[in-house]
Amino acid sequence: MQCWPSLVMTLSALMALLGVLHLWLFRHQPTYYGKHEPRQSRPGKNPAARTPRCTHLPSRCAWFLQELPSFLVPALLLALRKPPRFAPLGCRLLAGMFCGHYFYRTFIYSFFQRGRPFPLKIVFFGALFCIYNGFLQGYYMIYCAEYPDDWCKDIRFLSGLLLFLSGMGINIHSDFLLRQLRKPGEFTYKIPQGGLFAYVSGANFFGEILEWFGYAIASWSLPALAFAFFTLSCVGPRAYHHHRYYHKTFTAYPRSRKALIPFIF
Numbered sequence: 001m002q003c004w005p006s007l008v009m010t011l012s013a014l015m016a017l018l019g020v021l022h023l024w025l026f027r028h029q030p031t032y033y034g035k036h037e038p039r040q041s042r043p044g045k046n047p048a049a050r051t052p053r054c055t056h057l058p059s060r061c062a063w064f065l066q067e068l069p070s071f072l073v074p075a076l077l078l079a080l081r082k083p084p085r086f087a088p089l090g091c092r093l094l095a096g097m098f099c100g101h102y103f104y105r106t107f108i109y110s111f112f113q114r115g116r117p118f119p120l121k122i123v124f125f126g127a128l129f130c131i132y133n134g135f136l137q138g139y140y141m142i143y144c145a146e147y148p149d150d151w152c153k154d155i156r157f158l159s160g161l162l163l164f165l166s167g168m169g170i171n172i173h174s175d176f177l178l179r180q181l182r183k184p185g186e187f188t189y190k191i192p193q194g195g196l197f198a199y200v201s202g203a204n205f206f207g208e209i210l211e212w213f214g215y216a217i218a219s220w221s222l223p224a225l226a227f228a229f230f231t232l233s234c235v236g237p238r239a240y241h242h243h244r245y246y247h248k249t250f251t252a253y254p255r256s257r258k259a260l261i262p263f264i265f
């Protein structure tokens with residue numbers, strides 16, 4: 001395989017278009033999983049007592065299967081590259097940031113999941129997207145990216161890395177706080193407290209967005225920018241719909257808390 005810049009351009013543009021489409025489709029209605037799945041929209045009810053509208057997978061299995069390609073596809077591309085490429089340190093660090101996030105999401109986040117069963121069709125589309133994105137980011141980094149030897153001292157790399165690590169810290173901590181709201185086997189919803197949840201309803205989503213914009217700055221690349229935009233388009237509306245759900249469901253929900261961006265939105 002070699003680098004085809006037009007393939008990278010086309011796949012990146014398509015991803016940005018998917019982001020626009022997602023924003024448009026889900027601006028008024030949420031994606032139907034978790035608290036927004038119609039049969040499970042009232043807190044305090046046992047979801048197992050109601051008939052699912054479609055096939056579901058246990059959440060651990062669903063997250064594992066959905067996220068695995070984001071980790072596996074770049075790893076396979078790297079293993080299959082002939083001759084092996086001894087990339088500059090900048091490239092290796094960037095690949096480590098991407099794969100590090102998806103190692104966490106596939107092998108740690110999914111293992112500790114306490115979520116409700118997940119609709120199979122969402123797992124299917126999620127896995128397709130992860131194959132696509134894993135290929136685009138991996139292919140670009142392994143076959144196309146060129147960085148000077150001192151890229152890891154460049155202000156873009158350093159500021160992007162800082163943003164990425166801050167976002168990852170917020171995301172992992174917020175995932176942990178959400179998990180602590182439930183005992184194993186429990187499926188009710190409570191008001192998230194602590195960490196960045198003091199300021200926003202979608203603290204985990206805010207962290208995820210920071211992470212991928214940080215990665216885009218650190219890698220200074222079109223595929224990473226397209227993915228950061230897609231993430232914003234995907235989890236931004238979800239944070240907004242969570243926020244509305246909390247206000248409708250809990251009369252004591254903190255009024256000063258914003259949906260996604262502290263003090264702003």
Ligand SMILES: NC(=O)c1ccc[n+]([C@@H]2O[C@H](COP(=O)([O-])OP(=O)(O)OC[C@H]3O[C@@H](n4cnc5c(N)ncnc54)[C@H](OP(=O)(O)O)[C@@H]3O)[C@@H](O)[C@H]2O)c1
Binds near residue numbers: 035181
């Ligand atoms: N990069 C991307 O494009 C992208 C896209 C989607 C997701 N993600 C990331 O994947 C992670 C999970 O996404 P998600 O959409 O599943 O997040 P979510 O809706 O906030 O749910 C996360 C977990 O917390 C539970 N939970 C949420 N609110 C709760 C509450 N008030 N009380 C008790 N438990 C609660 C959920 O259970 P239930 O499942 O039972 O609701 C689920 O297990 C996030 O970190 C997100 O940033 C990234």
